[in-house]
Amino acid sequence: MRLRGIIISILAAMLVVLAVTIAKDNTASAPNAPLTNQSNNTPKTTQASFDKHHYSTTDPSSIWVVVNKQHPLNPKTYTPATLVVPKIPARSNITGDESLVSSVMAPALEQMATAAKKDGITLTLQSGYRSYNFQLNLYNLYVKNDGQTQADQESARPGYSEHQTGLAADLGGVTNPSCNVAQCFINTPEGKWLAANAYHYGFIIRYTTAEQPVTGYEDEPWHVRYIGTDLSQEMHKEGITTLEEFFGVTGGTTYAN
Ligand SMILES: [Zn+2]
Numbered sequence: 001m002r003l004r005g006i007i008i009s010i011l012a013a014m015l016v017v018l019a020v021t022i023a024k025d026n027t028a029s030a031p032n033a034p035l036t037n038q039s040n041n042t043p044k045t046t047q048a049s050f051d052k053h054h055y056s057t058t059d060p061s062s063i064w065v066v067v068n069k070q071h072p073l074n075p076k077t078y079t080p081a082t083l084v085v086p087k088i089p090a091r092s093n094i095t096g097d098e099s100l101v102s103s104v105m106a107p108a109l110e111q112m113a114t115a116a117k118k119d120g121i122t123l124t125l126q127s128g129y130r131s132y133n134f135q136l137n138l139y140n141l142y143v144k145n146d147g148q149t150q151a152d153q154e155s156a157r158p159g160y161s162e163h164q165t166g167l168a169a170d171l172g173g174v175t176n177p178s179c180n181v182a183q184c185f186i187n188t189p190e191g192k193w194l195a196a197n198a199y200h201y202g203f204i205i206r207y208t209t210a211e212q213p214v215t216g217y218e219d220e221p222w223h224v225r226y227i228g229t230d231l232s233q234e235m236h237k238e239g240i241t242t243l244e245e246f247f248g249v250t251g252g253t254t255y256a257n
Pocket residue numbers: 163168169170220222223224
């Protein structure tokens with residue numbers, strides 16, 4: 001019986017050590033909590049710090065992948081596993097690649113378009129997925145028309161476009177079709193709705209004027225990127241508008257090679 005007592009004592013001691021370890025782990029995560037939570041001094045709030053490593057930022061199939069001029073897709077010829085035609089209105093002459101998006105993004109895009117419709121706003125798909133070869137031809141067209149320096153401000157080189165992930169889309173509207181995929185889109189009812197509401201559905205407006213030095217691209221108020229609602233709402237809460245700044249990833253206007 002004495003041996004049994006010793007074993008019980010050892011087990012009890014192990015439980016105490018385990019409990020202390022778990023408690024330490026919890027407090028260790030507290031300093032990572034967003035600064036905006038400081039006003040609330042209950043420990044539960046600080047424990048809810050956002051896990052920035054929950055998904056990969058380098059895997060091209062990850063909803064958090066960061067693609068920019070410093071970070072091409074890996075591999076550059078990446079193709080998403082499943083591409084689908086989203087059930088939202090599209091421009092009448094859309095064909096091939098561009099009518100598709102990743103099956104990962106499609107439900108959120110449909111949900112956002114449905115919500116917009118309830119507000120009297122019609123969002124249309126202008127361009128979804130673009131394969132490596134599609135982007136190659138598009139980029140070469142820009143280079144031919146505007147020269148390479150200007151082309152690099154306006155269009156991604158093949159292997160460097162978010163569109164190739166299937167997780168980005170250029171959206172337009174119906175009230176002023178001439179503003180679709182143009183700077184004046186930002187002043188249309190559709191552009192304003194998108195800027196105000198995209199984050200509710202897991203999207204960000206990826207390229208804004210103020211962030212050009214970070215993202216490497218001119219203002220594109222029509223280009224949305226799907227990142228999931230956890231991240232889009234966290235970025236909104238923290239007032240951070242670029243993936244580069246949120247994840248501490250390098251970007252900028254210069255190509256990696
Ligand atoms: Zn785009």
